[in-house]
Amino acid sequence: MLDIQLLRRDAALVAERLAARGFAFDAARFDALEAERKTIQTRTQDAQAKRNALSKQIGMLKGKGEDTTAVMAEVAGLGDELKALETRLGELQTELNDFLMGVPNLPHESVAVGRDETANVEVSRWGTPRSFDFPVRDHVDLGEGLGQLDFAAAVKITGSRFTVMKGGLAKLHRVLAQFMLDVHTTEHGYSEVYVPYLVNADSMRGTGQLPKFEEELFHVPRSDADKLYLIPTAEVPVTNLVRDEIVPLDALPLKFVAHTPCFRSEAGSYGRDTRGMIRQHQFDKVELVQMVRPEDSYAALEALTANAEAILQKLGLPYRKMALCSGDMGFSSAKTYDLEVWLPAQNTYREISSCSNFEAFQARRMQARFRAGQGKPELLHTLNGSGLAVGRTLVAILENYQNADGSVSVPEALRARMGGVERLTAA
RNA sequence: GGAGAGGUGGCAGAGUGGUCGAAUGUACCUGACUCGAAAUCAGGCGUGAGCGCAAGUUCACCGUGGGUUCGAAUCCCACCCUCUCCGCCA
Numbered sequence: 001m002l003d004i005q006l007l008r009r010d011a012a013l014v015a016e017r018l019a020a021r022g023f024a025f026d027a028a029r030f031d032a033l034e035a036e037r038k039t040i041q042t043r044t045q046d047a048q049a050k051r052n053a054l055s056k057q058i059g060m061l062k063g064k065g066e067d068t069t070a071v072m073a074e075v076a077g078l079g080d081e082l083k084a085l086e087t088r089l090g091e092l093q094t095e096l097n098d099f100l101m102g103v104p105n106l107p108h109e110s111v112a113v114g115r116d117e118t119a120n121v122e123v124s125r126w127g128t129p130r131s132f133d134f135p136v137r138d139h140v141d142l143g144e145g146l147g148q149l150d151f152a153a154a155v156k157i158t159g160s161r162f163t164v165m166k167g168g169l170a171k172l173h174r175v176l177a178q179f180m181l182d183v184h185t186t187e188h189g190y191s192e193v194y195v196p197y198l199v200n201a202d203s204m205r206g207t208g209q210l211p212k213f214e215e216e217l218f219h220v221p222r223s224d225a226d227k228l229y230l231i232p233t234a235e236v237p238v239t240n241l242v243r244d245e246i247v248p249l250d251a252l253p254l255k256f257v258a259h260t261p262c263f264r265s266e267a268g269s270y271g272r273d274t275r276g277m278i279r280q281h282q283f284d285k286v287e288l289v290q291m292v293r294p295e296d297s298y299a300a301l302e303a304l305t306a307n308a309e310a311i312l313q314k315l316g317l318p319y320r321k322m323a324l325c326s327g328d329m330g331f332s333s334a335k336t337y338d339l340e341v342w343l344p345a346q347n348t349y350r351e352i353s354s355c356s357n358f359e360a361f362q363a364r365r366m367q368a369r370f371r372a373g374q375g376k377p378e379l380l381h382t383l384n385g386s387g388l389a390v391g392r393t394l395v396a397i398l399e400n401y402q403n404a405d406g407s408v409s410v411p412e413a414l415r416a417r418m419g420g421v422e423r424l425t426a427a
Numbered sequence: 428g429g430a431g432a433g434g435u436g437g438c439a440g441a442g443u444g445g446u447c448g449a450a451u452g453u454a455c456c457u458g459a460c461u462c463g464a465a466a467u468c469a470g471g472c473g474u475g476a477g478c479g480c481a482a483g484u485u486c487a488c489c490g491u492g493g494g495u496u497c498g499a500a501u502c503c504c505a506c507c508c509u510c511u512c513c514g515c516c517a
Contacts, residue, residue, distance in 0.1 A: 041477055045486045052486090055498040059445030068497085075497045226507080246437095246474095367475090377474085 001100050001364045008034060017106050020113045020326040025103060033099065037092045044085040051078050101205070102212055105361040107326040108298075108335040114325030120338070121325065126309065127318030129342045130400060137406070138345030139398040140276040143169060145406045146426050149277075160274070161266060161281040163391075168424040172397070172410065173284070175417040177259045177390045180286040180311055184387055188307045190257035190288060195237035197260055198228040203240040206366040208332035208358075215267045218281075230263035234287035235384045242291050243366035246377050252370060253292040253300060257387065260285065277391050278350065284390035290383045291368065294360065297381035298335075301357040305337045308353045308387040314413045317396050318342040320349050334359045339388075341396045352392045355385025 007014055011027035018025040054075040061068045107113075112121050143149025148169035154162040165173055184190040198220060204210040209217060209232060218230040231237055238256050247254065262285050273279035288307060292300045305321070312319045324336040333356040340349035360379040363369070369377035401409040407425040410418050 038477080041486085045477065048487090049485055051497075056446065058497060062445070072497055079497080 001361060002103055002106065003360070003364065004100065007100075014106070018104065020111075021104060021107055021329060022115060022327045023104050030099065033092065033096050037089070037096060040085060040089045040092060044082070044089045047078060047082045047085055051075060051082060054078075098211070101365075104331045105334050105358065107329065108357070108359075110323075111329070111335055112323065112325045113327075115327040117325075117328045119325035120328055121323045123321040123323050123337065125318075125320040126313060127316065127342070129318050129344065132344065134404040136344045136399070137402060138276065139395045142398045142402055142406065142408060146408070146424055148424065161279065163277045163280060167427065168418075168421065169394070172414070172418065172424065173390060173394050175414055176393055176397075177284055177286055179314075179414060179417060180387060180390070181257060181259055183311060183314065184257040184286070184288060184307060188255075188288075188310070190255045190307075193238060193241070193256050193258045195234060195241075195258055195260065197231050197237075197263075199231055199237055199240070200226075200228060203236055203243070204229050206240050206243050206368075207236050207362050208330075208365065209236065212331060216265050218263045218265055231260060232264045233262050233285060233384075233386075234258040234260040235289060238287060238289040239291075239362060239368075239382055239384065240366065242363075242368040242380065242382075245368060247291065247368075247370040247380065249293075249370055249372050252380075253290055253296065256289045258287050258289070259390075260287070277395060280391060283392075286387050286390060288355075288385050288387040291363075291380045292383070293370065294378070294381050297357050297359060297383060300381075300383055301335060301337070301355065304383055304385050304387075305339070305353075305355040308339055308355055308385050311388050311393075312339065312341060312352070315393070315397065315411045316413075317393070317400055319352065330354075330356065332356075332358050332361050334361065337385075341392065342400065343396060344399045344402075350392065352396065353386040353388045356383060358382045358384075 002014065007030060011025075011030050015025040015027040054071055058068050058071050058075070061071065112119060114120070137145070140149065140151070143165075144151075146167075146169060148166045150164040150166065153164040157164070181192060185192050201210055204217070209229075217232060219227045220230065221227050237260075238258050241256070242254070261282055263282055266279060266281060269279060277283070288304055290300050290304055309319070309321070319339050319341045322338045322340060324333075324338060329336045336354060336356040338351050339353035339355070341352040342348075343350050359381050362382045363379040368380045368382065370380055371377050397411060398408050401411060403409060403423070407423045409423045410421055415422060
C-alpha cells in the first residue's frame, strides 16, 4: 500500500509515476473520494463529540440524582443523523481502502521505464555456457531416460503440472535444498525458519497477493467466511512474522531463510512451459527474506541478490542478472533483479530467482515497524528473493551437467551430500 | 470429537452499564538524592486516524464482527483464538 499522505499531497504525481509501470491510477477518483471522506469524517467526529459530551452529562446528573429529561431530549435528536454519517463514513473508508489495496508500488528511480520484459536491462553475466559435442537433451528426456522423472505417474495421481521424482534424482532435489539452506545460514547470516504452508487471508493481504491475485492461489475451505490459502512462496508466511510487530532497533536487520513447497494455480499461463518441470503447480523453493531499516534497504537488495548468486556460482551454473523494467515488476516491488540460469536445451536464460525490495509497501499493509530510541514507530522495509527455486535448479543441473550417454554428472559442491555419487545413471 | 475455563495496555492484573483509554503492580524514560550505582522519592510513559502553521484538539480502539442503549471493556448474538481434562492420532 502506498502512503496515503503522499497521495493526498500530490495524486497527479503518483499517477505519473505509476503510468511507468502501465498502471492507470485514477487521480480524479481518489481526490473525489478523499474530499468526501474529509467532510464526512469531520462532521461525524463533531457529532460524536457532541453525543459523548451529552451522554457524560447524563451520567453526572444521574449520579447526583437530578433530572435528565432535557438532556435526553437533546441527544435524542442526534441519533439518526449520526447513524447516517457513521454509515457513510464506513462506506467511504472501505471504498478508499479497497482502492488503495489495488494500487501497485512505485518503481524506484533507478528502475528503467518500459512496458514488458523486452525492456529489462542486463546487469551482468557469470559463467560460460558449455558447448556440447553431442545432441543436447532437455531435462525431461534426461530424467525419464534415467527412469527417475515420471510425469505420467503425477498425472495419474493428481493431474498436469505436477511431477514425481525417484531415486538419485529425488535425492539430488532434497540435497539441493539442504545445500542452499546451509550456505545461507552458515555463510550469509540468515536464520532458518520453518513455517506453515497454509496461511490466512490477512497474511496474503500483508504481502500483496490479496485482494488482487486470488485466482493465482489455491485455497482450502474451512467455515464459510474463512478459508486458508496454500502459500505461493515462503515470502508470505516468513514476511508476515513481523506483521503487527514493533521490532526493537538492535534486532535489525532480520534475515530469514526458509525451505518450503510453493503452490500456484498458474491461471492464465495455459500452454506456456507445458513440457517438463519449469512451471509446476507445486515446487520447492528456498526463500531469503529480510526486514531492514529504510536507509539500508537498497544495500540489502544488492547483498541479498549476491547471496542468491552465490548458490549458482557454487553449482557452476552460468547465469545472467537482469534489472527488471517498470512494466515487468511484480505488484508490490519497488525494484527487482531476476537471476536467469542458462538452459542449454532451450538455448536461453530462464528465471531461477527473483529478488525484490518492497520498501515500506508490504510493511504498511502489515503494520510492520521498528522503533528507534524513544521515537515513534517507523515502517520497516521488506525484501525477499529466491535462493533458489529448487525445481528449476534441478532442471539446470540436468541440462548443464548432462553427458553423451544420457547420464548426468553431480556438481562438485553436492557430491559429499550425495554420498560420494559422481553421476546419476539409469539403474 | 466430548467437557470446562478464558481472551483488557510491553508483562502481570483490577474493572459486570455512566465522570474508564481504563485502577494497581512491574518494566521503561526523565529529574532529585549519590563520587557513582542500588534503594528511595517526584513526574512521564499505548496504537491508529482527523483537523490545525503550531500549541493543541477531536474521534476510534479492552480477541473479531454485528446488536441493545442517551451512554458498552461491562448486556445480547455470531465467529475466531488460547488454555485444562478426556478420547483419537503422525
